[in-house]
Structure formats: C-alpha cells, structure tokens
Amino acid sequence: MTDLAPPAPGMLEDLRRRFFASPLQALVSLLSLGLIALVGWKLLNWALLSAVFDASQGAEACHRAAGACWSVIAARWRIILFGLYPYEEQWRSALACVAVVAMTVLSCIPAFWTGRRIAAIWLAGTTVFYVLMKGGVLGLSHVGEESWGGLALTLFIFVATCLIGFPLSIVLALLRRSELPWISRTTGLIIDAVRSLPLISILFTFAIVLPFALPHWLQGDKLYRVIVGSALFFAAYQAEIVRGGMQGVAHGQGEAAMALGLSYWQRVSRILLPQAMRNALPATINQFVISFKETSLVVIVGFFEIIASGNAAYGTGEWRFAYAEVYTFIAFIYFVFVFSLSRYGAFLERRMSVGER
Amino acid sequence: MATLAQSPNPDIALRIEGMNKYFGNFHALRNIELTVTRGEKIVVCGPSGSGKSTMIRCINRLEEHNSGRIVVLGTELNDDVGNIDEIRREVGMVFQHFNLFPHMSVLENCVLAPMLVRKLPRPQAEEMALRFLEKVRIPEQASKYPGQLSGGQQQRVAIARALCMQPQMMLFDEPTSALDPEMISEVLDVMVTLAADGMTMICVTHEMGFARRVADRVIFMDRGEIIEEAPPETFFTASRNERTRQFLSQILNH
Amino acid sequence: MGSLLRNQKARNALLQAVFVGALGSLVIAGALIARQNMAAQGITSGFDFLFKPTGWEVTFSLLPAKPTDPYWWYFLIGIINTLFLGAFGLVTATLVGTVVGLARTSSNDLARLLGRSYVDVFRNIPLILQVFFWNALITNLPPPREAHEAWGFALTSRGLYVPILNVHGLAFAGATLALLAAIVLPIWLGRTTRLDSRPEQRRPAQLGTAVLALAGAVLILFLGRLPDTSLMSVPALRGLNLQGGLRVPPEFTALVVAIAVYGGSYIAEIVRGGFKAVGKGQVEAANSLGLTPWQVFSCVRLPLALRAMLPILANQYVWLMKATTLGIAVGFADFFMIVALTINHSGQTLEAIGILMAGFLIINLSLAALFNRINKAIALKGSQLRG
Numbered sequence: 001m002t003d004l005a006p007p008a009p010g011m012l013e014d015l016r017r018r019f020f021a022s023p024l025q026a027l028v029s030l031l032s033l034g035l036i037a038l039v040g041w042k043l044l045n046w047a048l049l050s051a052v053f054d055a056s057q058g059a060e061a062c063h064r065a066a067g068a069c070w071s072v073i074a075a076r077w078r079i080i081l082f083g084l085y086p087y088e089e090q091w092r093s094a095l096a097c098v099a100v101v102a103m104t105v106l107s108c109i110p111a112f113w114t115g116r117r118i119a120a121i122w123l124a125g126t127t128v129f130y131v132l133m134k135g136g137v138l139g140l141s142h143v144g145e146e147s148w149g150g151l152a153l154t155l156f157i158f159v160a161t162c163l164i165g166f167p168l169s170i171v172l173a174l175l176r177r178s179e180l181p182w183i184s185r186t187t188g189l190i191i192d193a194v195r196s197l198p199l200i201s202i203l204f205t206f207a208i209v210l211p212f213a214l215p216h217w218l219q220g221d222k223l224y225r226v227i228v229g230s231a232l233f234f235a236a237y238q239a240e241i242v243r244g245g246m247q248g249v250a251h252g253q254g255e256a257a258m259a260l261g262l263s264y265w266q267r268v269s270r271i272l273l274p275q276a277m278r279n280a281l282p283a284t285i286n287q288f289v290i291s292f293k294e295t296s297l298v299v300i301v302g303f304f305e306i307i308a309s310g311n312a313a314y315g316t317g318e319w320r321f322a323y324a325e326v327y328t329f330i331a332f333i334y335f336v337f338v339f340s341l342s343r344y345g346a347f348l349e350r351r352m353s354v355g356e357r
Numbered sequence: 358m359a360t361l362a363q364s365p366n367p368d369i370a371l372r373i374e375g376m377n378k379y380f381g382n383f384h385a386l387r388n389i390e391l392t393v394t395r396g397e398k399i400v401v402c403g404p405s406g407s408g409k410s411t412m413i414r415c416i417n418r419l420e421e422h423n424s425g426r427i428v429v430l431g432t433e434l435n436d437d438v439g440n441i442d443e444i445r446r447e448v449g450m451v452f453q454h455f456n457l458f459p460h461m462s463v464l465e466n467c468v469l470a471p472m473l474v475r476k477l478p479r480p481q482a483e484e485m486a487l488r489f490l491e492k493v494r495i496p497e498q499a500s501k502y503p504g505q506l507s508g509g510q511q512q513r514v515a516i517a518r519a520l521c522m523q524p525q526m527m528l529f530d531e532p533t534s535a536l537d538p539e540m541i542s543e544v545l546d547v548m549v550t551l552a553a554d555g556m557t558m559i560c561v562t563h564e565m566g567f568a569r570r571v572a573d574r575v576i577f578m579d580r581g582e583i584i585e586e587a588p589p590e591t592f593f594t595a596s597r598n599e600r601t602r603q604f605l606s607q608i609l610n611h
Numbered sequence: 612m613g614s615l616l617r618n619q620k621a622r623n624a625l626l627q628a629v630f631v632g633a634l635g636s637l638v639i640a641g642a643l644i645a646r647q648n649m650a651a652q653g654i655t656s657g658f659d660f661l662f663k664p665t666g667w668e669v670t671f672s673l674l675p676a677k678p679t680d681p682y683w684w685y686f687l688i689g690i691i692n693t694l695f696l697g698a699f700g701l702v703t704a705t706l707v708g709t710v711v712g713l714a715r716t717s718s719n720d721l722a723r724l725l726g727r728s729y730v731d732v733f734r735n736i737p738l739i740l741q742v743f744f745w746n747a748l749i750t751n752l753p754p755p756r757e758a759h760e761a762w763g764f765a766l767t768s769r770g771l772y773v774p775i776l777n778v779h780g781l782a783f784a785g786a787t788l789a790l791l792a793a794i795v796l797p798i799w800l801g802r803t804t805r806l807d808s809r810p811e812q813r814r815p816a817q818l819g820t821a822v823l824a825l826a827g828a829v830l831i832l833f834l835g836r837l838p839d840t841s842l843m844s845v846p847a848l849r850g851l852n853l854q855g856g857l858r859v860p861p862e863f864t865a866l867v868v869a870i871a872v873y874g875g876s877y878i879a880e881i882v883r884g885g886f887k888a889v890g891k892g893q894v895e896a897a898n899s900l901g902l903t904p905w906q907v908f909s910c911v912r913l914p915l916a917l918r919a920m921l922p923i924l925a926n927q928y929v930w931l932m933k934a935t936t937l938g939i940a941v942g943f944a945d946f947f948m949i950v951a952l953t954i955n956h957s958g959q960t961l962e963a964i965g966i967l968m969a970g971f972l973i974i975n976l977s978l979a980a981l982f983n984r985i986n987k988a989i990a991l992k993g994s995q996l997r998g
Contacts (some may be wrong), residue, residue: 142874182631196972323751460914
C-alpha cells in the first residue's frame with residue numbers, strides 16, 4: 001500500500017496549531033516564553049556574561065562585577081571537595097572518589113546483575129576507597145577518619161550506607177514475610193517505627209545518644225555509628241520495596257520450588273530473590289537516589305561533608321559574600337550524580353515495561 | 358454536491374464526502390463517501406483495524422479528519438469550535454468500554470451533561486434521566502455507582518446517559534464487544550427498542566443478527582475503505598464482493 | 612531434645628522465642644547501661660524533669676515562653692512550631708506542585724518544557740542545601756534601612772516584615788478558625804448524607820452558615836482589637852530598624868521557601884501521575900456529551916486525578932512533615948531542635964528521645980488517619996474501577 005502522507009502543514013501553520021490554537025493557549029505560550037527568556041537571560045548573564053573567572057585578582061574583582069564570582073571556586077575548590085584532608089595527599093581522596101564513581105557505573109551494567117558479581121564489585125570498590133583514604137599500608141601515610149571531608153566523605157557515607165543497608169533490607173523483608181507471626185510482627189513494628197521517624201532524629205540518636213546505651217568496647221567511632229543509623233533507615237525503606245517485589249512473584253513459583261524439594265535458602269536465593277529484585281529494580285534505584293540526597297543530613301550531626309565544607313569555603317574572611325556561587329557549585333555536583341542516576345532509573349523502568357512480558 | 362452546506366436538506370442527517378484520515382504516515386481512512394438520511398439505521402462491520410471505529414469517531418470529532426467534508430445535521434465539521442460543540446450536543450455516542458464516570462452515581466452520570474450543556478434545572482434533568490433509565494430497564498440502579506454494576510448494566514446506563522442529551526443521532530462503537538456473552542442480548546434489546554422509536558443510528562458491531570433485524574443498510578469496510586454498501590438481505594445472501602464473503606464466512610461459521 | 616528440634620511446631624516456637632528474646636534483651640541491656648551512665652553523671656532518670664524550669668530561651672514561639680517555663684511547655688511549643696511550619700510548607704508546596712504539575716500535563720510544549728526543567732532542577736538538589744541557600748540569601752539581604760519594600764511588605768536581612776491586624780493573638784486564631792468554618796461547613800452541608808433533605812434544597816442553609824461564620828470572624832476580630840491602635844499595623848522605618856507589622860524570622864522564611872520549592876517538585880510529579888492515570892475513555896465520553904474543555908477538566912479529569920493521587924500525596928505530606936526537622940540546621944526551634952536542646956541542657960537523653968519518637972508517631976499517625984478517612988470518603992465505589 002503506497003500512499004502519500006497527509007499534506008504537511010506549513011511551518012507557520014504548524015506553529016499556530018501548536019502554540020496559538022486558542023486565546024488561552026496563546027496566553028500560556030506567551031507567558032511561558034517570557035518566563036523562559038527572562039530566567040534564561042538572567043541566569044546566563046549571572047553565570048557567564050558578567051561573571052568573574054579570574055582568581056588572581058582575589059575577592060576584590062568580584063565586588064565590582066554584577067555576575068557570579070567563580071573565583072571563589074577556583075580559590076577554594078580543594079576545601080569543598082576534600083575538606084581537611086592533608087594537602088599533599090589529596091590526590092588519594094580524588095582517586096577514591098573516582099573509584100566510587102567507577103563502581104557505581106559498573107553496577108549499572110546488566111551484565112553484572114548477579115548477586116555475587118554485584119557484591120564483588122561493591123566490596124572491591126569500597127576496599128579500594130578505604131585503603132586509599134585511610135592509608136597505613138602500601139606506603140600510604142595514615143590519615144584518620146577525623147580528617148576526611150568534602151565529596152569523599154559524602155560518597156563514603158553513601159556507599160557504606162548502601163553496603164550495610166542493602167543486605168539488611170533483604171533480611172528485614174524476609175523476616176517480615178516470615179510465616180511465624182511473632183517474627184513478622186516484631187520486624188514489622190521495627191520497620192514502621194524507623195519509617196515514621198525523621199532521618200535526622202535517627203542520625204542524632206546514633207551519633208550522640210547511643211554511646212549512653214552501649215558498653216565502651218562497642219561504641220566505635222562516631223562516623224561508623226552514624227553510618228549504621230543511616231543504613232538502618234535505608235534498610236527500613238528498602239525492605240518495604242523488596243517486600244513489594246516479593247509480592248509480585250507469582251505464588252506458584254514458591255510452591256513449584258517447594259514441590260521440587262528445594263530448601264528454604266535455596267528457594268529464597270534461587271527463585272524468590274532474583275525475581276523479586278527484578279520487580280523492585282526501579283523503586284530500588286529511586287531509593288538510592290533519595291538516600292544519596294539524604295546523606296547530606298550528616299552535616300547536622302557535625303560531619304565535614306561537602307555542604308559543611310562548602311559553608312567553610314565561603315564562611316571565612318574575604319569570600320563571605322560568595323555563598324550563591326559555592327552553593328551552586330555543590331548543587332551542580334549533586335545534580336550530576338542524582339540526575340544521571342534518576343535518568344538511568346527512568347530508562348530502566350521504560351525498558352522493563354516495554355521489554356519482557 | 359458543493360451546495361450541500363448552503364441548502365441543507367432536512368432529511369439528511371449525515372453526509373461524508375471524500376474524507377481521508379491519517380495517523381502519522383498511516384492512511385487510516387480512504388475517500389469515505391457516506392450519506393445517512395434521518396431515521397436510517399446503519400450497521401458498519403469489517404475486520405479489526407479496518408477503520409470502522411475511526412470513521413464514526415470522526416463524526417463527532419473525537420478524531421480529526423485530514424481532508425474531505427463531514428456535514429452533520431446541517432452543520433459542517435471544521436476547526437470552528439462552536440460547530441464542534443453543536444454537533445456533539447446533537448450526536449450521542451456509546452463506547453465499547455462504556456466510559457462511565459466512576460466517581461459519579463448512575464443518576465449523576467445521566468444528569469451531568471443535560472445540566473451543564475443544555476442548562477436544564479436539576480429536577481427536570483433528573484426526571485428525564487429516570488425516564489431514560491426506565492427505558493433501558495434499570496431505574497432501580499439510579500443511586501448506585503458504575504463499579505457496582507455488571508457490564509451489561511453499565512452499557513445500558515451509557516446508552517441512557519447519551520439519550521439524556523436528547524440527541525438526533527446515535528453512534529455506537531462496538532457496544533457489545535467488551536461484554537460477557539450472556540449480557541449481550543440485554544444491550545441489543547435496548548438498541549432494538551431505540552431503533553423502533555425512529556432514532557438515526559450508526560452502529561459499528563459484529564452482531565449480525567442485530568444487523569439483520571434492524572439495519573436499513575450494512576456497510577462493509579476493509580483497510581480504510583468502504584468496500585460494500587447494501588441492504589442486509591442482499592449483503593448477507595448475495596454479496597458480490599470476495600472480501601465481504603470471506604469476512605462473513607469467518608464471522609458466521611464457527 | 613534432638614527429636615524436639617525436628618518437630619516443626621516446636622522448632623517454630625523456639626525460633627520465635629529466640630528472636631523476640633534476643634531483641635528484647637538488647638533493648639533492656641541498652642536501657643540498663645544508659646541508666647547506669649546517667650546515674651554516674653548525677654542525672655535521675657524519669658519524667659520529673661518535665662516540670663522543672665528550662666532556664667534557656669527559645670528563639671521562635673507562637674505561645675508565650677520564658678526561661679522559667681517548664682520543659683513540658685517547651686515541648687508543646689516545639690510541636691506547635693513544627694505543625695505551624697509543616698502546615699505552611701504543605702500548603703505552599705501543594706500550590707507550587709499543582710501549578711508545575713498542570714504545566715507538565717499541559718498540551719503546550721513551552722509550558723511542559725518549563726515544568727520539566729523546574730522538576731529536574733529542584734528535585735535533584737538535596738533539601739538541606741536548598742535550606743542553607745535560602746537562609747544565606749535572606750541573611751545577606753540589605754539591612755532594614757535599605758529594605759526592599761512593596762505593598763507594606765519588607766524583605767530585609769532580619770527577615771520578612773508583613774503587615775498585620777492589631778488584634779489579640781487569640782482573637783486572630785479564633786477569626787482564622789471562623790473563616791475556615793465559613794469554607795468547610797457549607798461544603799460539608801452540600802455533601803453529607805446524614806440529612807434527609809436533598810443537597811440542592813440546602814442552598815439557603817449553606818449560605819446562612821457561611822454568612823454567620825464570616826460575621827463571627829469579623830465580630831471576634833472587632834472584640835479582640837488592641838485598644839488605642841489603628842486597625843492595621845504596617846512595618847515602617849524608625850531609626851535603624853523597622854517598627855510595626857510582624858517579623859517573620861529569616862530561618863522560618865528560608866524553611867518555608869525551601870520546602871515549597873523542593874516539595875513542590877515532588878508534588879508536581881504526583882499531580883502529573885494523577886492526571887496520567889485518568890482513563891482516556893472517560894475524557895472522550897465527556898467530550899462526546901458536548902462538555903466544554905473546562906467542564907471536562909473540572910467534572911471528570913480533576914476529580915478522577917485527585918482520587919488517583921491522594922494516597923501518594925498522603926505519603927508525601929508525611930515526608931514533608933518530617934522534613935521540618937531541618938529547622939535545626941538554620942536554628943528554627945522546631946520540635947526536634949527543642950528535644951536536642953533538652954538533651955544538651957538536662958541530660959535526660961532517653962526520655963527526650965522517647966518523647967521525640969512518640970511526638971512524631973502521633974503526628975504521622977494522625978496525618979495518615981486523616982488521609983485514610985478522606986480516601987475512604989471519596990474512593991470509587993465498586994470493583995471495575997477502570998470501566
């Protein structure tokens with residue numbers, strides 16, 4: 001059947017139909033266009049046209065300019081990214097960040113989506129990160145956790161949260177689905193209690209209150225207590241996602257496995273979890289995204305992560321006025337991480353909804 | 358033919374001239390020509406994807422045609438919003454999936470448009486709604502919600518809802534294809550009653566029994582074209598067209 | 612023993628007992644150690660401290676507060692501050708989210724582009740960073756002498772100044788309630804099924820209650836007027852500072868703006884999802900009945916979209932309520948900050964944390980219960996929802 005396509009409308013006619021079909025449409029179009037032009041121009045002017053990039057003239061040049069003062073970033077980027085990490089060793093901190101990014105990218109590739117491979121990648125990535133940051137071996141000088149800061153600390157807390165929280169979430173989900181009423185009920189109670197609390201209150205409890213309730217030998221460093229708290233919070237939310245995924249697995253699957261004589265652990269690890277994790281994948285990535293953003297809350301319990309180091313970068317002396325530039329820089333870093341991760345999640349969701357079954 | 362719009366023939370309910378419709382590059386309707394006089398009952402059939410639904414959806418502008426003319430009840434369908442509103446007021450439509458408003462009771466479904474569009478006061482609108490619900494034989498369900506009714510009942514409510522606008526013409530888009538077999542007859546019975554009252558009807562349906570009983574003309578469509586147009590007796594027994602016979606044998610002999 | 616372990620029922624009972632027992636003993640051990648530690652610092656455990664004076668100031672309060680007030684009063688102040696901030700945040704975030712969400716579902720490409728850019732930018736930046744940013748922005752504004760002023764509002768480094776009525780605080784609260792009643796009561800009258808009369812016969816009653824409630828509001832305001840003052844108090848420059856009007860502190864403004872902007876981007880997605888969930892068939896049916904675009908929107912698309920988004924919206928509201936705890940980052944005296952200060956000053960760690968948990972549990976549960984009721988009231992009846 002060869003047929004000509006409908007006569008294409010002219011460009012003007014096309015524009016009229018798309019943007020000026022009715023008076024209301026025309027109003028919306030003009031308003032939107034005006035807003036886009038205004039915000040776009042202001043941003044462009046502030047961020048590029050009237051901005052100061054030359055750090056050599058110091059803060060003085062910025063006072064005269066109408067736009068952004070990017071020289072503060074040029075002057076202070078090391079503080080923002082690495083915090084109080086020793087100056088000569090900051091290459092290690094940078095390399096550690098690269099290792100985490102590489103690890104994240106690798107785990108986004110479907111070829112690595114088996115329990116073992118994912119676990120291997122994350123353990124290897126975290127080990128590399130930890131050795132690079134802490135040193136004390138391989139000829140690297142020792143740098144204690146108290147000097148970690150900036151982007152590296154943010155990434156470390158995030159990765160450690162996931163590394164502890166993810167397995168914990170699976171355990172919690174399995175316990176909550178248990179057929180034994182006391183186990184499922186108690187677990188449900190814990191999950192719901194954690195979910196009803198604000199994350200800050202949990203971080204605060206783990207950082208400041210918990211030492212009261214622990215024997216001395218169990219207290220550990222404040223950083224690791226906060227990570228455990230953050231992991232618990234992550235696990236409580238992720239457990240509900242995993243449980244949702246498990247509910248999506250057809251009932252017959254478990255029965256078939258049981259009829260084949262598989263043991264509980266075999267059923268869970270070979271039949272239930274692989275299917276459940278597939279179902280839960282989009283929501284899981286969304287949870288990772290949220291969790292990454294919430295890592296920033298540790299600033300409140302006194303950690304020198306990227307926002308705190310940003311506050312320090314503009315808070316002193318000559319750069320006091322340059323808060324917008326510093327926050328924009330940090331926002332941009334977060335944006336790159338979070339936006340790419342959430343785009344990836346949306347892509348997966350589309351692919352899964354179109355692809356199989 | 359061009360004089361049609363200037364001197365509308367009051368007996369003609371619908372006139373389609375050289376109408377074409379594309380979805381992107383897909384030519385969905387080809388040179389459709391169709392004239393329906395008032396009180397006439399037309400049954401449209403054909404294999405799936407043949408453009409039957411698209412054609413009747415063009416009649417009240419749920420789909421926009423790309424070329425040709427459609428004149429409904431003396432009003433030409435074009436970009437004029439006023440014309441579209443006028444035609445939609447006068448043409449009722451019943452859908453395959455009922456499309457009742459699930460957040461409104463049956464009665465509210467029926468009075469909504471008369472009150473909003475025809476500006477009828479509520480008491481009159483409700484009185485009329487009950488009359489039509491009686492006509493489709495479910496007055497007792499008036500206060501229930503669509504989700505609480507069976508498919509056949511929902512479709513009869515949908516017919517009542519369309520009738521409440523007191524349309525001059527009714528379009529049926531496969532009204533029984535989404536129903537369980539035992540519910541089909543209750544809907545068809547209502548449609549037969551409606552036909553007996555003299556309503557102008559265009560029905561897309563595969564219910565050949567209904568076509569035999571009610572239709573003045575049966576139209577067979579395939580690949581976006583009207584292949585054949587004939588009174589039912591001729592259509593079912595003495596069709597000259599190969600594709601029609603093939604279609605009929607598929608649909609009747611199973 | 613061995614055979615007992617092979618018995619499924621016995622094994623299940625044992626498993627459960629071990630699980631619950633282990634958890635329970637963990638909690639008890641923790642509590643005992645904490646008690647011991649507190650005793651070593653000379654702090655007596657128990658809730659007696661609630662009735663002792665705090666001895667410290669609170670930075671923001673809707674109720675009168677002084678350092679001699681007891682702890683329980685301060686906790687109440689904290690909860691009210693949290694609810695106050697939460698209410699402002701929820702309302703503004705919902706407004707922003709509705710506008711942006713509608714832009715995202717619009718048929719206009721430009722409006723969609725705008726909505727999408729908004730969501731992409733503000734959803735992907737952590738809330739706390741946005742709070743810090745807005746707070747820095749406001750505290751870096753010009754001082755009161757060079758304030759940006761418009762329509763009686765003034766924006767300065769010391770906060771936002773708004774004109775207010777010169778009435779007693781209680782009278783203002785009462786008038787607000789009366790105004791709310793003027794809106795809610797007529798709606799309730801129109802929809803309730805408890806009255807025998809048909810809804811459209813209740814028009815006079817609806818009008819009557821609205822007018823009565825409005826009159827009540829005016830009367831309350833009139834009675835509550837502060838003596839010897841003009842009706843409106845408008846901020847005006849006196850010397851180096853602004854006098855009159857109401858000063859909204861920078862941290863409160865920053866928090867509300869941040870929650871509105873960030874929460875709005877999430878709510879926009881919920882709104883969009885709600886409209887996407889409305890069946891195409893319902894819209895076509897409404898069109899084929901001759902309804903105008905506005906009627907299709909207000910009678911069919913909006914009510915159906917609302918039902919689809921409400922459960923998700925409820926979760927989002929609970930989340931936003933919890934986000935008010937960010938107040939501590941900029942020094943707003945919300946419930947959590949009061950708890951943290953209490954721990955600092957009194958050392959009553961476990962008790963304060965317990966109160967914090969109970970407080971949030973109650974807030975969240977009541978929000979959830981409220982939304983469940985609304986949800987039930989408007990839920991679609993019957994099973995074939997997509998009909």
